[in-house]
Structure formats: structure tokens, C-alpha cells
Amino acid sequence: xxxxxxxxxxxxxxxxxxxxxxxxxxxxxxxxxxxxxxxxxxxxxxxxxxxxxxxxxxxxxxxxxxxxxxxxxxxxxxxxxxxxxxxxxxxxxxxxxxxxxxxxxxxxxxxxxxxxxxxxxxxxxxxx
Amino acid sequence: xxxxxxxxxxxxxxxxxxxxxxxxxxxxxxxxxxxxxxxxxxxxxxxxxxxxxxxxxxxxxxxxxxxxxxxxxxxxxxxxxxxxxxxxxxxxxxxxxxxxxxxxxxxxxxxxxxxxxxxxxxxxxxxxxxxxxxxxxxxxxxxxxxxxxxxxxxxxxxxxxxxxxxxxxxxxxxxxxxxxxxxxxxxxxxxxxxxxxxxxxxxxxxxxxxxxxxxxxxxxxxxxxxxxxxxxxxxxxxxxxxxxxxxxxxxxxxxxxxxxxxxxxxxxxxxxxxxxxxxxxxxxxxxxxxxxxxxxxxxxxxxxxxxxxxxxxxxxxxxxxxxxxxxxxxxxxxxxxxxxxxxxxxxxxxxxxxxxxxxxxxxxxxxxxxxxxxxxxxxxxxxxxxxxxxxxxxxxxxxxxxxxxxxxxxxxxxxxxxxxxxxxxxxxxxxxxxxxxxxxxxxxxxxxxxx
Numbered sequence: 001x002x003x004x005x006x007x008x009x010x011x012x013x014x015x016x017x018x019x020x021x022x023x024x025x026x027x028x029x030x031x032x033x034x035x036x037x038x039x040x041x042x043x044x045x046x047x048x049x050x051x052x053x054x055x056x057x058x059x060x061x062x063x064x065x066x067x068x069x070x071x072x073x074x075x076x077x078x079x080x081x082x083x084x085x086x087x088x089x090x091x092x093x094x095x096x097x098x099x100x101x102x103x104x105x106x107x108x109x110x111x112x113x114x115x116x117x118x119x120x121x122x123x124x125x126x127x128x
Numbered sequence: 129x130x131x132x133x134x135x136x137x138x139x140x141x142x143x144x145x146x147x148x149x150x151x152x153x154x155x156x157x158x159x160x161x162x163x164x165x166x167x168x169x170x171x172x173x174x175x176x177x178x179x180x181x182x183x184x185x186x187x188x189x190x191x192x193x194x195x196x197x198x199x200x201x202x203x204x205x206x207x208x209x210x211x212x213x214x215x216x217x218x219x220x221x222x223x224x225x226x227x228x229x230x231x232x233x234x235x236x237x238x239x240x241x242x243x244x245x246x247x248x249x250x251x252x253x254x255x256x257x258x259x260x261x262x263x264x265x266x267x268x269x270x271x272x273x274x275x276x277x278x279x280x281x282x283x284x285x286x287x288x289x290x291x292x293x294x295x296x297x298x299x300x301x302x303x304x305x306x307x308x309x310x311x312x313x314x315x316x317x318x319x320x321x322x323x324x325x326x327x328x329x330x331x332x333x334x335x336x337x338x339x340x341x342x343x344x345x346x347x348x349x350x351x352x353x354x355x356x357x358x359x360x361x362x363x364x365x366x367x368x369x370x371x372x373x374x375x376x377x378x379x380x381x382x383x384x385x386x387x388x389x390x391x392x393x394x395x396x397x398x399x400x401x402x403x404x405x406x407x408x409x410x411x412x413x414x415x416x417x418x419x420x421x422x423x424x425x426x427x428x429x430x431x432x433x434x435x436x437x438x439x440x441x442x443x444x445x446x447x448x449x450x451x452x453x454x455x456x457x458x459x460x461x462x463x464x465x466x467x468x469x470x471x472x473x474x475x476x477x478x479x480x481x482x483x484x485x486x487x488x489x490x491x492x493x494x495x496x497x498x499x500x501x502x503x504x505x506x507x508x509x510x511x512x513x514x515x516x517x518x519x520x521x522x523x524x525x526x527x528x529x530x531x532x533x534x535x536x537x538x539x540x541x542x543x544x545x546x547x548x549x550x551x552x553x554x555x556x557x558x559x560x561x562x563x564x565x566x567x568x569x570x571x572x573x574x575x576x577x578x579x
Contacts, residue, residue: 022265022273025405026237027287030299031276037286037313038278088298091239 164319
């Protein structure tokens with residue numbers, strides 16, 4: 001019986017999903033910059049993109065508390081937030097990350113703050 | 129003499145209820161729950177007219193069954209896809225909603241609305257305080273990943289508004305809906321956590337019916353029913369031998385069931401890949417105490433009856449699934465779950481009895497609140513009594529549905545009649561409620577030994 005229990009305990013890692021609490025990405029894209037519940041202001045960084053390095057696939061963001069750098073991987077979701085114009089959100093790519101864009105970044109790992117899980121960006125308003 | 133005493137009591141009650149001093153100070157948590165309840169049932173978030181209560185119907189145990197859908201008027205907000213032109217395409221599948229209670233979700237993204245969607249039943253939201261916590265964080269919705277943001281129950285409403293409340297499929301916040309405020313999220317979370325059980329059962333229970341008692345033994349037997357491995361105390365926590373794991377996801381093979389009802393009606397339903405994007409095929413474990421009166425069952429409402437839901441675990445779809453194969457590998461005989469018809473019936477009897485006991489607990493709690501109300505709190509009294517009536521009706525139905533405890537069923541009918549009288553009474557509401565309460569307590573004693 002103990003062996004059976006042990007066997008069951010060992011396979012639990014295979015059977016159960018072991019990922020961390022999972023914020024649903026599908027509806028996340030529709031949430032404007034700075035309004036993600038439980039994330040914005042706590043587990044994300046918000047500011048203005050001041051540097052884009054395509055080679056390293058990194059962006060630098062100027063925030064009220066200083067400059068941060070974050071890596072954008074293939075798995076990072078990029079969304080173009082057009083709520084300020086009353087328009088729908090678009091899926092974006094690394095090429096859409098531009099200096100002067102407002103951006104919010106959620107980290108894949110809030111401890112290391114190294115890789116972005118998602119980036120929401122808002123291009124600067126066109127000059128009159 | 130009795131009439132005189134009753135009138136004196138009524139007069140005293142009137143005087144007491146009119147007194148301001150001596151009343152307890154307002155309870156901030158109760159106020160938050162009350163605000164959450166109002167939002168849950170009334171707030172449309174400037175969207176298409178739906179509220180949380182549109183799908184999580186109070187009169188249907190905060191779930192949504194095809195039987196209830198059939199009673200709704202054509203202009204109910206549930207049916208917006210049928211009368212709002214902007215939502216006519218790719219927002220719901222109205223025929224499958226009406227026939228099977230299925231709601232459309234775009235859990236893997238909104239880039240291909242015509243082809244990329246899932247259809248899921250509406251899970252009840254009872255007992256959430258006991259059922260969503262896991263060491264990895266909260267697990268909400270059928271696949272445990274129902275909430276955006278931090279994935280919490282508090283954040284769940286934001287995703288629900290975006291998915292289900294929108295005026296158009298463009299889903300622009302501030303145009304097609306407004307997002308809930310922080311305060312509204314706090315209130316909605318408090319209300320949802322207040323619903324149903326606040327703690328798990330402690331099995332085994334001293335049940336009186338021998339069939340239900342045998343069902344409980346099978347449920348707890350790690351070599352036979354194996355149910356409590358994933359449903360500790362008939363809740364939603366797993367303990368596979370190494371301690372309580374909290375709420376977990378498993379791939380139990382529901383998606384591989386043959387002869388899915390929707391498919392038999394010719395509907396093409398994309399496969400549901402469960403947790404994550406892309407999904408890993410796992411789904412969340414629901415609590416079982418509330419199962420008997422919240423069918424249909426499984427994430428896709430694949431089966432209509434409790435007995436069929438239990439029989440699923442005796443079938444090939446489960447036993448050849450990842451979860452079933454692991455159970456078989458750990459079994460000395462190499463069996464997954466093997467049950468005969470009498471054992472399936474006994475398990476169902478057990479689940480029906482504990483569901484009935486939970487209905488009675490809830491009804492008693494509501495009647496106690498009614499009995500404590502002041503004379504002029506008629507509206508609140510009526511609201512609580514209507515909920516008590518529904519709980520008592522459910523207790524009767526889950527027992528009568530399998531011919532269990534005919535004596536208790538008769539007692540529940542008597543309790544219902546008393547609740548009806550309380551609802552209609554102007555002066556004797558409290559007395560009638562207390563009588564109904566006593567009838568329910570007698571019913572409970574017929575189901576379970578005092579412990």
C-alpha cells in the first residue's frame with residue numbers, strides 16, 4: 001500500500017499541470033495599458049520605450065523609477081493598444097516596438113524581471 | 129391564549145424592529161457582499177445587456193441548464209446573438225446554447241473567430257472558497273485558467289465582461305463595454321466567495337441509507353472507486369498519496385468520448401484543448417458535493433445525468449486517458465476504475481445524499497436569517513425565502529430522482545409548504561420560517577445520524 005501511495009505520489013508531477021497561476025492571455029489583450037487586474041502597478045512595468053535593440057531582442061523602458069531593460073522572446077505576446085482612438089487591439093510583432101511608444105510589460109518571471117510575457121504598446125499620437 | 133400571545137409577540141417584534149438604538153453596527157464585509165450581489169445580478173458594464181447572473185442563474189444553482197434556458201423569454205440577454213445584429217456571427221452558437229446549455233469561449237485567442245473557439249457549460253460558483261486554491265495559485269473556470277491579469281477569482285470578471293458582455297466582436301473597452309472598477313472587483317469576489325459551502329466536508333459521514341453508505345465506502349476506497357484521490361472529502365482537492373495538493377488539473381479523456389450529443393445533432397465543435405494556449409488537454413477538478421443538482425456534467429455538458437457522469441470513469445475514454453493510465457499503473461491489478469452498475473448506483477446515491485444535506489444546510493441558514501429579520505424587512509424576507517424554497521426543492525429532487533429516502537422526501541415537501549406559507553404570511557413569517565426550519569432539521573436527521 002505504501003508502495004502504491006509512493007507510486008501515485010511520484011506520478012502526480014506527470015499527471016497534474018504544474019504551471020503557475022495562469023493569467024488568461026486571450027482576454028488580456030483587450031485590457032488597456034495599466035488596467036490589468038492584479039498585474040498593473042504590481043507585477044508589470046509601465047513607461048515609455050527609449051531604446052530598441054533588434055540584435056539582442058531587448059527594449060529599454062523609461063519608468064518613473066528609472067530605466068529598465070527587458071528581453072522580448074518569440075513567445076512574448078505583443079499587442080497594440082488603440083483604446084485612446086476608440087479602436088480595437090491589434091496583434092503586433094517586435095518591429096512594432098518603437099522609441100516613444102508607451103508600453104506596459106508583464107514579466108514571465110516577476111522575480112528575475114528578465115523576459116517579457118507580454119508587451120502592450122501604444123504608439124505616440126501623430127503630430128498635428 | 130395562543131392567539132393573544134402571538135399578537136403580543138407580533139407587537140413586540142414591531143416595536144423592536146422599529147428601534148434604532150441597540151442594532152448592531154453595519155458589517156463592512158456584509159455590505160461588500162451585498163454590493164457584489166447587486167453588481168452580479170444587475171450590472172451590465174455598459175455592454176450588451178448581460179450580467180453575471182445571466183448565465184450563473186440563482187434559480188439554477190448559479191449554473192445554466194437547458195431546462196432553465198427553455199423557460200426564458202426570447203428577449204432574455206442570454207440570447208443576444210439572436211437579436212443583436214452585431215453579435216449574430218461568431219459570438220454564440222444559439223442552437224447549441226438552447227439545446228445543450230453551451231456558451232462560446234475564445235480561450236485560445238480572438239484572431240480566427242469563425243474557427244477557433246470552444247463551447248463550454250456554465251460551472252456553478254458555489255463553494256468557491258473551498259474549491260479553487262492550489263499551491264500554484266487559484267484555478268478558475270473549467271480549465272483553471274479562466275481569469276486574465278493575475279489569474280485570480282477577483283480578476284475573473286474582467287475576462288467575463290470582455291468575452292460575454294461586449295456589444296460587438298471588436299471588443300473595444302470604453303466602446304463595447306466598460307471594465308469593472310477595482311471596487312467592483314472586490315465586491316464581486318466577496319459575493320462569489322460567500323456563496324455555498326465555506327468549508328469542506330469531513331468524510332466519512334454517518335449516513336443512514338445503506339446504499340449511500342456503501343457508495344461512500346466505494347468513493348473513499350483507493351482500490352475501488354478511487355474517487356477521493358482527486359476529490360478529497362468530495363471536494364475539489366487532490367491527494368494522490370503524498371498529501372493534499374489543493375485543486376488540480378487532469379486530462380481525464382472527456383474530449384475523447386464517443387457519440388457526443390452535440391455531434392449527434394450534426395454540430396461541428398472544435399476540440400477543447402483545456403489549460404493554456406495552446407492547451408495541454410487538462411481540465412480543472414470541480415467539487416462533487418454540489419454535483420447532483422448542477423448537471424449537465426463535464427466542461428462540455430457531455431452527459432446529462434449524475435449516474436452517466438460516474439459511469440464515465442468506468443469507460444474506455446477515462447481508462448485510456450492520461451489520468452486513467454496513471455491510476456491503472458499504480459494499481460496492483462493494473463486496473464484503472466472498474467465499477468458495476470450497482471456500485472455506480474451506490475456512488476450516485478452517496479453524492480445525491482450529500483448534495484441533499486448541503487441543500488438542507490443552505491436552506492436552514494437562510495431560514496435562520498429570515499427568523500431574525502424585523503417585521504418591516506419584508507422584501508429581504510421574501511428574497512431569502514425564495515432562495516430557501518429553491519434549496520429545499522433541490523434537496524427533494526436529488527433524493528427523489530433516485531428513489532432515496534422517501535420519508536425524507538415527504539418531510540421536505542412539508543418544509544416547502546411551510547416556506548410557501550412564510551412567504552405569503554404578513555404577520556407570521558418568522559413563525560412559519562421557524563417551523564420550516566424544524567422540518568428541515570428533522571429531514572436531516574433522517575439522512576444522517578447526529579454527530
